[in-house]
Amino acid sequence: MELLSNLAQGFAVALTAVNLLYCLIGVVLGTLIGVLPGIGPVATIAMLLPITFNLPPVSALIMLAGIYYGAQYGGSTTAILVNLPGEASSVVTMLDGYQMARQGRAGPALAIAAIGSFFAGCVSTLLLAMFSPPLAEIAFKFGPAEYFSLMVLGLIAAVVLARGSLLKALGMIVLGLLLGLVGTDVNSGTQRYVFGLPELSDGLGFVVVGMGLFAFAEIVRNLEVTETREVFTANVTGLMPTVKDLKASWKAILRGTGLGSLLGILPGGGAVLASFAAYTLEKRVAKDPSRFGKGAIEGVASPESANNAAAQTSFIPMLTLGIPPNPVMALMIGAMTIQGIQPGPQVMTQRPDLFWGMIASMWVGNLLLLALNLPLIGIWVRLLRVPYRLLYPAIMLFCCIGVYSLSNQTMDVVLTAAFGLLGYLFVKLDCEPAPLLLGFILGPMMEENLRRAMLISRGDWSVFVTRPLSLTLLLVAAVLLLMIVAPAVRKTREETFQESAR
Amino acid sequence: MTRKLCALVLSAALIWTCLVAKGLAQTYPSRPIRIIVPAAAGGVQDVIARRLTDKLTRSLGQPIVVDNRPGANGFIGAEGAARAKPDGYTVLFAAVNVLCINPALFQSLPYDPVRDFAPITLAGRGSPILLVSTRLPVKSLSEFIQYAKARPGQVTYGSPAVGSPQHIAARLLEQLTGVEMVHVPYKNQPQVITDLIGGQIDMAIEFASVATPHVQAGKVRALAIVGPHRKPVLPDIPTAAELGLPGFDLTAWNGFLVPAGTPPEIVARLNKEFVAALRQPEFVAWIESLGSEVVASTPDEFARYIKLELARWSKIVKETKVQLD
Numbered sequence: 001m002e003l004l005s006n007l008a009q010g011f012a013v014a015l016t017a018v019n020l021l022y023c024l025i026g027v028v029l030g031t032l033i034g035v036l037p038g039i040g041p042v043a044t045i046a047m048l049l050p051i052t053f054n055l056p057p058v059s060a061l062i063m064l065a066g067i068y069y070g071a072q073y074g075g076s077t078t079a080i081l082v083n084l085p086g087e088a089s090s091v092v093t094m095l096d097g098y099q100m101a102r103q104g105r106a107g108p109a110l111a112i113a114a115i116g117s118f119f120a121g122c123v124s125t126l127l128l129a130m131f132s133p134p135l136a137e138i139a140f141k142f143g144p145a146e147y148f149s150l151m152v153l154g155l156i157a158a159v160v161l162a163r164g165s166l167l168k169a170l171g172m173i174v175l176g177l178l179l180g181l182v183g184t185d186v187n188s189g190t191q192r193y194v195f196g197l198p199e200l201s202d203g204l205g206f207v208v209v210g211m212g213l214f215a216f217a218e219i220v221r222n223l224e225v226t227e228t229r230e231v232f233t234a235n236v237t238g239l240m241p242t243v244k245d246l247k248a249s250w251k252a253i254l255r256g257t258g259l260g261s262l263l264g265i266l267p268g269g270g271a272v273l274a275s276f277a278a279y280t281l282e283k284r285v286a287k288d289p290s291r292f293g294k295g296a297i298e299g300v301a302s303p304e305s306a307n308n309a310a311a312q313t314s315f316i317p318m319l320t321l322g323i324p325p326n327p328v329m330a331l332m333i334g335a336m337t338i339q340g341i342q343p344g345p346q347v348m349t350q351r352p353d354l355f356w357g358m359i360a361s362m363w364v365g366n367l368l369l370l371a372l373n374l375p376l377i378g379i380w381v382r383l384l385r386v387p388y389r390l391l392y393p394a395i396m397l398f399c400c401i402g403v404y405s406l407s408n409q410t411m412d413v414v415l416t417a418a419f420g421l422l423g424y425l426f427v428k429l430d431c432e433p434a435p436l437l438l439g440f441i442l443g444p445m446m447e448e449n450l451r452r453a454m455l456i457s458r459g460d461w462s463v464f465v466t467r468p469l470s471l472t473l474l475l476v477a478a479v480l481l482l483m484i485v486a487p488a489v490r491k492t493r494e495e496t497f498q499e500s501a502r
Numbered sequence: 503m504t505r506k507l508c509a510l511v512l513s514a515a516l517i518w519t520c521l522v523a524k525g526l527a528q529t530y531p532s533r534p535i536r537i538i539v540p541a542a543a544g545g546v547q548d549v550i551a552r553r554l555t556d557k558l559t560r561s562l563g564q565p566i567v568v569d570n571r572p573g574a575n576g577f578i579g580a581e582g583a584a585r586a587k588p589d590g591y592t593v594l595f596a597a598v599n600v601l602c603i604n605p606a607l608f609q610s611l612p613y614d615p616v617r618d619f620a621p622i623t624l625a626g627r628g629s630p631i632l633l634v635s636t637r638l639p640v641k642s643l644s645e646f647i648q649y650a651k652a653r654p655g656q657v658t659y660g661s662p663a664v665g666s667p668q669h670i671a672a673r674l675l676e677q678l679t680g681v682e683m684v685h686v687p688y689k690n691q692p693q694v695i696t697d698l699i700g701g702q703i704d705m706a707i708e709f710a711s712v713a714t715p716h717v718q719a720g721k722v723r724a725l726a727i728v729g730p731h732r733k734p735v736l737p738d739i740p741t742a743a744e745l746g747l748p749g750f751d752l753t754a755w756n757g758f759l760v761p762a763g764t765p766p767e768i769v770a771r772l773n774k775e776f777v778a779a780l781r782q783p784e785f786v787a788w789i790e791s792l793g794s795e796v797v798a799s800t801p802d803e804f805a806r807y808i809k810l811e812l813a814r815w816s817k818i819v820k821e822t823k824v825q826l827d
Contacts, residue, residue, distance in 0.1 A: 046543035046570065050552050140700030184574075186687050189664040189826030198581070198612065201574040267696060321699075322715050323692050327542070330692070334544030337711070338553050340788055344715020407542075407572055448689070455686045456658050456702060 007129060010356030014364050019059050019357070026063035027365045030070015031372060034077070037084050037215050037395055038402025040207065041071045045331045047405075049338065057339040058354050062361040064335055065315065068328050069121065069362065072271060072308045073369045076113040077380055080300070081106055084215045084395060088207055089271035089307040091214060091437060092161075092279040096292060096299030106381050107239030109300050112249055114373040115241070116305035120257040121366035124312035127261055128319075129359050132348075135313070136320040138265050144452035145463050149473035150266075151446035154273070156477050157280045158438040159484055168431050176439025179204055186448050187455075199411035206272070208403060208412050209440055212419020213426070213433040215399050219392050220424045239377050241297070249301035252282050256302035260309030265316050267325040271307040276438055278306030312362060319355055321345055530590055530768055534565040537593045537758075538586075540579025540600055542572040546711045546792065547756060550626065551595045553788065557779040575665075576600035577612055584618035588763035590772065594619065597756040599667060602811045606819035607665045607826055615812065619759040621804035622772045625780055627755040628794030629729020630671055630707045631739065633722045637701040643726045643745045646705070650681040658684045659705040660694040665824055668694075671707040671728050671752040673822035678749050698722050709754070710735060710793020729753045735793045752818075755797070755811075757804055773801055 013019060033039045045064050052060035075087025080097035093113065100109040127135065142150075158173050159166070182193045183203030194200045241249070259281060260274040282302040283292045292299050315332075317323045322343035324330040333343045341351060348355045383391075403416045426433055457463035465471045537555070541547045548570060555566040571579035576599060583594035601615045613619075632643065640646040650657040661669035664687050676683060686703055688694045691712045698706045699721045707728060714735050717724045727733060727741045729751055742750035758776055760769060777798040779785065786796045799807070 042543070049543065049549075050555055050568070053553065053556055139696060143697065143700060143702035186689060187664070198574040198577045201577070202572075267693065321721075323696055324544075325692075327544070330542070331544035334549045337546065337549045337792070340791065342715055342791065345719035345721065346715060408569060409571075409578070452686055452688075455684055458656070458684065 003130060006352065006356045007360060009352060010129075010358075010360030011364075013058060013353050013357030014062065014360035018056075019062055019361060020364065022055070022059040022063040023066050023361050023365050024368055026066020027070040027073075027369050027372065029063075030067040030072075031074035031369065031376075033067070034071035034074020034086050036398045036402065037078055037086050038207065038211050038399035039405065040087060040402060041068045042327050042331065043402065043405035044071075045328065045335075049331065049335060052335055053338055057336070057341055058357045060335060060339065061332065061354065061358055062365075064332055065358060065362060066365045069308060069311045069365065070369060072304075072311045073114060073117050073373055075307070076117075076300070076304050077110065078395070080109045080113065081380060081384055082391070082395070083218050085210065087271075087307075088210050089275045089311075090304070091210055091272075092275050092303045092434060093300055094214065095279070095434065096294070096296050099293065099295035100297065100300065101384075103295050105295065106384065107377055108241040108245050108297065110377045110380060111239065111374060112241050112245060112297055112301045113304040114370055114377075116249070116253040116256065116301045117308040118366050118370040119253050120260060120305035120309035121312055121369075122363060123257050124261045124264070124309040125359060125362045125366065127313060128316055128362070129356075132316050132320045135265055135316050138262075139267060139317050139321075139323070139325070141469060142266060143467070144449040144456060145467050145470045146473065147449040148446060148453055149464060149470040149477070151442045151449065153473050153477040153480070154277070154442045155439065155446065156480050156484070157277065157284075158435045158442070160280045160284055160480075161276070161432075161434050161438060164430060164432060168429075169435050172426075172431055172433065172436040173439040176436035176441075177443035179209065179436075180440050180443030180447075183444075187451055197411070199409055203444065204415065204440075205403075205406055205412060206437075206441065207406055208416050209419055210437055211399055211403055212416040213423035213437065215395070216416060216420025217423025217427060217433075219396060220420060221427050222388060222392065239381065245297050249297050252298035252302040253305045255281060255285070256305030257309045260306030261313045263306075264310030264313030265325070267317070267323070270314055270326040271310045273441065274306040274310035275303035276434075276441075278302040315358070315362075318343070319358065320348060322347065530771065531562050531564040533591065534567050535562065535591050535593060536567045536569045537595050538569050538571055538579050538583045539595050540571050540573075540576035541597075543568075543570045546709075547595065547597060550756075550789070553785065554776070554779045557782060557785075558775060561775045561778060575604055575608075577604075580604075580615075581612040583759070584613040584761060586761050588620075588761040588765075590760060590764050590768035592761060593622065593772065594759045594761075595625070595756065596759060598754045598811065598815070601757075601808055602815040603665065603667065603670070603819065605812060606816040607824070615808065616805075618762050620762050620764050620769055621801050621808065622758040622760060622769060623776050623780070623801065624755060624757040624797045624799040624804045624807060625776075626789055626794045627753055627797045628709055628711075628792075629727055629731070629751070629753040630668060630709050631713050631717070631724050631733075631736070631793075632671075632675070632705070632707050632726045632728055632742075633698060633713055633717070633724055634705045635698055635701045635703065636721070636723055638704055638723075640725070641723070643740075643742065643747065646725055647679050647681060650683060651679070654682040655684060657681070657705060658686050658703045659707070660686045660688050660697055660703040661706065662688055662691045662694055665826055667752060667754045668707045668709075670818060670822055670824050671750075672705070673824050674752060674818060675707075675750060677822050678747060695722070707752075714793050726750070731795075733793050734790055755807075757799075759804075769801055 033044050044067055071087050075090035076093045078084045078086040079090040079093040080101050083094050083098040085091045097109045184201050256278040259278050263274040282298045283289050314325050317325050318329040324333050336343045400413050403412050537551050539548050539551050551568050558566045571582055580600050586592035640649050659672045694706050697703050716722045724739045727739055780796050780798040789796050
């Protein structure tokens with residue numbers, strides 16, 4: 001019953017008027033920056049850090065946390081409505097979300113994203129409350145060998161993400177891997193494909209590549225077609241999902257929540273990887289994978305649940321160990337340090353008000369977000385009536401501000417524009433950029449961890465099969481590979497990939 | 503009537519002159535000042551700068567903006583500051599790696615640590631801690647050295663980057679004791695600590711701000727302070743010198759600078775306000791809780807210190823043969 005008394009203490013903290021207010025400010029801000037493409041939680045939290053110094057620590061952290069998971073709610077909005085990812089973690093939501101919007105089902109798509117996120121938020125908050133310390137230990141079980149095997153699995157799964165020709169998908173993955181090579185080699189400090197530009201020496205930014213290939217390219221592509229959106233704003237059929245929709249998506253929400261919760265705990269995992277993995281899994285287990293990419297509601301429900309679950313569980317290593325698994329958590333650690341609270345294992349025991357207050361606030365925040373987002377759907381759908389000539393320059397502007405704010409470099413904006421052109425070329429060549437992005441995320445992590453594992457094992461390759469976790473991951477990858485290439489399942493594969501491109 | 507008007511104009515002119523004169527003496531600063539931090543937001547260096555802005559904003563009467571310019575070993579931030587107008591509105595918050603290690607590691611730098619900057623004041627100083635995995639059967643520095651000597655090329659250590667102070671410190675240990683270890687480079691400090699706690703690597707040399715909570719929780723074992731003083735946050739950990747290894751000392755530091763050519767009266771004003779901000783008792787206590795110490799100085803002291811440290815680090819880098827490429 002200790003849990004109940006702890007939670008009671010947490011809610012006593014989270015439900016004070018002042019903390020409720022900061023929670024509300026956090027989630028509203030989060031939703032807002034989630035909706036605005038390019039502007040992410042990292043830049044927002046960094047900007048707000050000096051302000052939080054003058055707040056009580058608990059209120060400050062409650063607000064900053066709200067920004068992060070609030071952004072996961074908001075990120076799906078533009079992804080579904082105008083095929084532009086509001087947040088990096090909502091890139092895969094576009095694949096089916098936008099198709100749903102084209103069919104006049106923007107309302108249900110937005111609603112299922114909000115409902116899925118809420119469910120995932122509740123479950124992962126409960127996980128956080130009940131199992132934080134044992135879950136945090138998972139991070140320690142994952143050494144370089146395990147990460148490498150996990151990346152292998154991810155790379156093979158990336159093929160499933162593809163639509164259209166398998167060859168093109170493979171090409172895109174390899175191109176993603178190659179783009180991941182840009183930057184300073186971790187082991188030797190050698191500069192690769194940097195061309196003497198210091199801005200490139202830390203590699204290409206994920207947001208730069210993602211926003212270029214998806215957001216900028218989409219805007220360019222739309223310049224060549226005359227406005228035809230009336231088609232899908234005219235026949236908007238209801239704003240809420242039907243019983244049939246809910247029946248189709250509840251399992252996807254469950255799977256997304258589970259996968260997201262797990263990937264959130266792992267350093268380097270986080271919301272982006274979780275959403276990709278959840279979508280891939282959903283397509284893999286679907287009875288009729290051909291519906292994906294054509295407006296399957298599971299393709300929205302699952303990744304949106306996953307990214308919110310991951311956003312939430314990534315607090316576990318931060319709160320219980322003081323170890324940040326991603327840049328947002330690094331900022332939260334910074335916010336704690338600035339307040340004079342030493343992040344680490346002792347936070348739970350020495351500052352239970354902070355630990356349990358934050359956990360309780362996450363549940364409150366998720367409830368606020370649901371209450372906030374469901375009524376907003378009507379307004380967002382109406383946004384579709386704004387003419388492109390007004391909407392797109394505005395989006396473009398926010399994209400540029402967001403990309404610049406990543407590390408205050410104009411070079412990043414220029415690079416995003418270049419990737420925009422590349423993305424337009426891909427549209428013309430009928431190549432899907434999603435596998436490229438996954439290759440781009442996985443490639444550098446795979447290389448680093450392979451070399452790290454080999455250094456630690458002193459060149460002994462057997463390390464990948466003698467460590468049980470690593471072996472399991474490799475076996476799953478092998479099974480997946482067999483399923484893709486084996487002639488017996490060839491036909492299903494054809495169904496999976498030979499879908500008509502949009 | 504005319505007289506009245508005359509008096510009015512005269513008094514107005516008088517007030518105006520007074521205001522202008524007063525204004526001239528106090529024109530600096532008349533707009534926000536930006537502190538360039540050549541590191542990512544949320545890191546210890548960034549947090550230190552942000553915590554100072556509160557006091558500085560009050561004492562300088564203008565907003566102080568922290569401008570994070572991470573990346574490329576601090577090249578981007580340092581170059582940005584070196585090229586900024588020397589008018590006192592751009593301040594660089596640089597650590598030892600930007601000012602003294604990079605010149606030893608790289609053949610060409612986009613900035614000159616001595617010629618391009620006018621020092622304001624040193625800020626803080628801290629020495630790293632030698633940590634080992636709890637899986638290792640060693641309880642002291644000498645046991646660790648024996649353990650590593652018995653297993654040449656088998657003990658692994660992690661560092662957040664090739665050429666980082668943490669990496670150089672481990673190389674120095676190898677050079678001083680003749681042990682041979684394997685370097686496993688990571689991309690940041692949390693990765694190193696995670697793998698050390700998980701027992702994936704055997705040893706790491708890390709700074710107190712990152713290591714202390716895990717030492718206190720017993721997740722990693724601290725064997726020695728790689729510097730001259732014990733730390734109040736970890737009073738039981740001896741220094742390497744106490745353990746008979748006096749040369750094993752790699753204290754890191756940071757400080758504030760402005761572009762070279764900034765008027766001396768502005769440098770003096772900045773020195774006064776920054777030193778006052780650094781010496782606030784609660785700030786000093788906070789820095790100590792992070793396992794470092796505040797060392798405010800005069801601009802001249804800082805300038806001499808940079809020159810001394812440049813020579814020292816170039817010698818260490820040369821001797822330990824830390825190389826990029």
